[in-house]
Amino acid sequence: MNVNYKIPQSVLVVIYTKELDVLLIERADRPGFWQSVTGSRDSLSEPLEQTAVREVFEETGIKVVQSVQSVSDHEVSLDCLEDWKIDNVFEIFSVWRHRFAPGVTENTEHVFGLQVPEKFPVVLAPREHLNSIWLPYREAAEKCFSHTNKDAILRLPEHVK
Structure with missing residues (x-):
């Protein structure tokens, strides 16, 4: 049997406006768990x-595109995506470990920020959110279940353009 395990390297993308409003989405497999x-x-x-x-497109319908000239509704320029150069290593919750190869207990999360021009209505993937x-941003940080997500959101003022 060929099993496709998840790679224990992930991204966390904080989507925000210049007014410091942050988009959160609620997990379908864990109602009440809010995250970026x-x-x-x-x-x-x-x-x-x-x-x-x-992941931004799959989970929100927001397209990050290469060319500024082609940006339209629900599209944001790639220039608005910033690697915050933050890596978090954390233990994978036991409820989700079956998705990873046997013996894998830690994940490395790489943090990005995506500044959008306005609070877009999003298109959720119903199986996920x-x-x-x-x-x-402070309210968003308090609502997050993940401490790494909360910490990233609280750093947001350092990254607003």
């Missing part, structure tokens, strides 16, 4: 920036 966009690399060769772009909400 997260997701694992599809392959070891997938660049982390591409993982971030893919139940609801979305835009909140001022």
